[in-house]
Amino acid sequence: MWWWALARLVLAPGAGVLEAAVVAGGWGLSLLPVHCVPKGQAEGALAAGRWRRAWRAVTGHRGDAQGEA
Template sequence: MTGHIVRRGAAAGLGVLWCWAVARLVYAPDAGVLEGAVAAGGWGLSVLPVHCVPKGDAEGALQAGRWRRAWNTGRGGGRAAGR
């Protein structure tokens, strides 16, 4: 439970830091390299595909060609062909 709280706190703190940097870039005429680096780094982390896994390792992964077989079954005289 403690790890969960720490992760949420760290995410919230880093989110606030990123918002501060973006606000300084937009509104402060003296914003500099630090604010730009924090804003660019936060944006870069947001597009990082950290949740990607190989399809074969994914829980509930579908077999290759599953949709093609289902589509062809419907055309080939199965129950859907009579409609």
Template sequence: MARPIARWGVILGLGALWWWAVLRLALAPEAGALEAAVAAGGWGLSLLPVHCVPKARAVGAVDPRRWAEAWRRGRPTKASPHRRSDAGSAPS
């Protein structure tokens, strides 16, 4: 019971801090870098995905062992390597 209450307290506190920073930036001529950083940080957090699921339950997720196996084998593709800048030009 205490965990959800504490979580909501933190969420509401950070939301109030963000709104304070945004309103101060908009209305107060002496607003500075602190308010801008808080407002930008809160906006950046809003860009994070909120509908995340564990990789094991995600549709179309690739098994991590498959990636590890490809890494151990070396070159997982048969594509030709990039030329180095000092390798010279290709024959015409």
């Protein structure tokens, strides 16, 4: 429907705010990811804390949040 409003906005001399609102809203909704799955079920999903563990492996830091080693 938003593409019809876009065509009307471009081609019809009387088109205006209503068509522009339909175009903006429809185009924005078309950007939503509709093929989403929970992260735990996604193929190739990375575990939480992956970067923290990788950083600790590289730096050798094993302390807590207060910086104790």
